Amino acid sequence: MGKKILKATFENRCNGCELCVLEAQRQLKKVGLSNSPIRVLRDMSGSNLYFHVEIEDHIKKLDLEQILKICPTGVFELIEEQDESFIN
Amino acid sequence: MSRSLTKNILEIDLDRKTSVVKNRTDLAEFIGGVGLSMKLYQEFRAQKPLILSIGPLNGFFPFASKTSVFFGVKNKVYDYYVGGSLSTRIRFANLDAIVILGRSKGDVFLDIQNSEVTFLDFGIEFQSQGLPGRRSLIEFKTNKYLLDNYFRFSGSEADSFLNYKKIMGIVISGTHNFEVVDSKEYDDLYKEILKRYEFLTVKKDEFPSCSGCPVGCSKSNIGENSGNFLVHSFVGCQFAKKLYSNKDLLISCLNVLGYTYTHEDIEKYMDTLYNLKNEYIFQ
Numbered sequence: 001m002g003k004k005i006l007k008a009t010f011e012n013r014c015n016g017c018e019l020c021v022l023e024a025q026r027q028l029k030k031v032g033l034s035n036s037p038i039r040v041l042r043d044m045s046g047s048n049l050y051f052h053v054e055i056e057d058h059i060k061k062l063d064l065e066q067i068l069k070i071c072p073t074g075v076f077e078l079i080e081e082q083d084e085s086f087i088n
Numbered sequence: 089m090s091r092s093l094t095k096n097i098l099e100i101d102l103d104r105k106t107s108v109v110k111n112r113t114d115l116a117e118f119i120g121g122v123g124l125s126m127k128l129y130q131e132f133r134a135q136k137p138l139i140l141s142i143g144p145l146n147g148f149f150p151f152a153s154k155t156s157v158f159f160g161v162k163n164k165v166y167d168y169y170v171g172g173s174l175s176t177r178i179r180f181a182n183l184d185a186i187v188i189l190g191r192s193k194g195d196v197f198l199d200i201q202n203s204e205v206t207f208l209d210f211g212i213e214f215q216s217q218g219l220p221g222r223r224s225l226i227e228f229k230t231n232k233y234l235l236d237n238y239f240r241f242s243g244s245e246a247d248s249f250l251n252y253k254k255i256m257g258i259v260i261s262g263t264h265n266f267e268v269v270d271s272k273e274y275d276d277l278y279k280e281i282l283k284r285y286e287f288l289t290v291k292k293d294e295f296p297s298c299s300g301c302p303v304g305c306s307k308s309n310i311g312e313n314s315g316n317f318l319v320h321s322f323v324g325c326q327f328a329k330k331l332y333s334n335k336d337l338l339i340s341c342l343n344v345l346g347y348t349y350t351h352e353d354i355e356k357y358m359d360t361l362y363n364l365k366n367e368y369i370f371q
Contacts, residue, residue, distance in 0.1 A: 015296055016299070017297040018173070019282075032263075032264055033221060041220050048237065049238040054221070
């Protein structure tokens with residue numbers, strides 16, 4: 001079985017609470033937003049507020065289950081990382 | 089390792105277009121939020137200050153998600169509390185309060201990044217200012233100010249006061265990361281508080297949420313005014329009042345962060361606040 005990776009598959013559900021960002025940072029033993037493996041970006045174009053979730057590669061080192069679990073709206077899923085050697 | 093009780097106050101002078109951060113040891117007893125604002129208002133009253141302040145738990149714990157907005161007009165003072173991402177950005181800018189003094193000659197946009205302030209002429213593209221993922225944007229739109237295009241102040245007086253100062257927008261970015269003394273104990277307490285949904289007096293919903301709050305309630309964009317001084321000193325959400333009016337919980341949170349405040353300090357602070365409050369007519 002391959003390694004699991006975290007995907008923001010249901011980004012449209014994000015409410016901008018940033019609990020995922022802060023969870024990732026706590027796992028790295030810090031509190032703050034800088035150099036976080038997850039960023040929540042605010043899209044303020046138009047008359048509404050939407051969110052984009054960016055995930056950096058170095059999140060792989062963290063406990064992804066905890067990040068998935070802390071999201072109140074189910075933005076994330078854990079999927080099997082594809083082994084590129086099997087891709088033609 | 090204890091955390092400093094010194095308050096970092098960013099003073100912005102709109103008349104002179106200058107700014108300075110002062111590390112105020114003399115404000116140690118003013119734990120934060122509305123009480124800190126009242127003290128600063130007393131000091132700067134002649135310069136018609138607009139004061140944004142947070143408490144020691146903002147950015148560190150769930151539901152401590154509001155920012156105190158304090159100002160005076162004629163003989164009345166106003167205390168509002170706005171949600172969104174603002175309190176975390178002020179925290180991660182390593183500030184406890186921002187005091188905006190005087191009045192700009194022309195329309196101005198303030199770009200605050202940690203302790204640095206850039207005064208920008210109105211007319212630039214506001215939405216591209218600040219650091220992505222680490223900023224809050226307050227912007228004048230049509231006839232009111234919106235935070236991140238959604239959250240607003242609870243009363244039109246705050247809009248009028250910002251407009252009077254000719255502030256057309258403020259972007260605040262914070263890039264500080266903090267360490268905690270015992271990261272395991274901190275994580276456990278954080279998650280314990282997060283689980284306490286039953287203490288909230290608002291329902292979970294699907295609206296944009298304040299930073300550090302999972303609820304996404306229908307009232308997140310409205311803001312608050314007046315209310316419980318203890319809760320508003322820690323600038324918790326009014327819907328989490330049952331949590332953040334519990335002194336034992338407050339002390340646990342403070343201690344895990346390394347603050348040395350005691351129950352007696354909190355009680356003394358409340359007394360100081362009520363004495364200060366008597367000097368003003370609250371709207």
